[in-house]
Amino acid sequence: MSGFRRQLPPMTSLVVFEAAARQLSFTRAAVELGITQAAVSRQVQALEQNLGFQLFKRLHRAIELTERGQILSKSMSEALGTITRTVQSLTSETGSGELVISASVAFSHFWLLPKISDFRRLHPEIRLKVISQDTNVNLIREDADIAIRYGVGNWPDGRSTLLFSDDIFPVCSPAYLEAHGLPDCVADLVNHSLIASGSADPSWVGWSRWLNAFGHGAAPLNVTLSCSFYTDAIHAAMRGEGIALGWNRLVHDLLQQDRLVRVTAESLRTREAYYVVLRNGQPLKPQVEAFLRWIRKEREQPGLTGSQTASVLEE
Structure with a gap:
């Protein structure tokens, strides 16, 4: 079986997508991640090209998740939340x-x-x-x-x-x-x-x-x-x-x-x-x-x- 790296899109684009999907805003996601709004847009576009389908509907001054975008957003939030809590419990004194x-x-x-x-x-x-x-x-x-x-x-x-x-x-x-x-x-x-x-x-x-x-x-x-x-x-x-x-x-x-x-x-x-x-x-x-x-x-x-x-x- 091939490793996760070959099965998954770049992790950076997935993390950027999760922030944009949670915030429903490229601008707010950029502030959260400490990058530019243009960088968020590029990462999301690259992810969509990699997957072969749209994750967001681009509206006038707003974005909405597509049906597939909603499914991926839920999965990413759960996965990143689990990873975050595990790392905190292993590395932080406050975790215990x-x-x-x-x-x-x-x-x-x-x-x-x-x-x-x-x-x-x-x-x-x-x-x-x-x-x-x-x-x-x-x-x-x-x-x-x-x-x-x-x-x-x-x-x-x-x-x-x-x-x-x-x-x-x-x-x-x-x-x-x-x-x-x-x-x-x-x-x-x-x-x-x-x-x-x-x-x-x-x-x-x-x-x-x-x-x-x-x-x-x-x-x-x-x-x-x-x-x-x-x-x-x-x-x-x-x-x-x-x-x-x-x-x-x-x-x-x-x-x-x-x-x-x-x-x-x-x-x-x-x-x-x-x-x-x-x-x-x-x-x-x-x-x-x-x-x-x-x-x-x-x-x-x-x-x-x-x-x-x-x-x-x-x-």
Whole structure:
């Protein structure tokens, strides 16, 4: 059997193609690779000539991958990601002692970071890196050991395990409650100052979806403050700006500290939940196994608040 060198196009052109395909831009790929845009274009053209088919559709001020380009891009990203992680684990001291965790800003801020000191006490030898962002880190392409995500548990870049479901209910500050009183019922919420937070994630629960679960979705909303991030909405609620939707697992500590109070007995449990996601086919590093043991124990801690809850499970 002949070697890889005779079976494959030049590796330089493949690496340049991977960057251009991931960025969907010759210009951004050039910046990433430290070469000129013209050099990227030449390498891609040479690769296309070598393969005998087009990898990109050249549009006006844009490029798109062809069907064959998409297949090659996925394969290259997976292969280079595997090589990168292997080299890091073999040559870097941090490869054996660092744990990289990805989570949303809200989950990191309200759940993970307040508890992480316990994990650090149990495992002082593990260096932690927390990536907090509301767009999912791609486990195939990016250097994260564990992702904690909210959704239905189906992501193409990893295998997921249910962490816990959650209940969503309105919350406000004690000061707001003292000044405005409790709503008489769910329908009366629309007469209060509501705080909304946006998200590009279709699984996100906003006021319309929450109220609709109780038959009041058509009522006009009195949203007096809208925030781009959920963390900002909760901080605004703590400062008395109005009523926000609270994810019980995220605001539990704030309720226990009386910085927030629950407004209604009604809560919504959706089909979405929190999941731990691990990269497909990747052997577990010791620090990953340690974190999984810790977080499984943490999820068993009491999380429900208040008395009897009327819970609605969405279809």
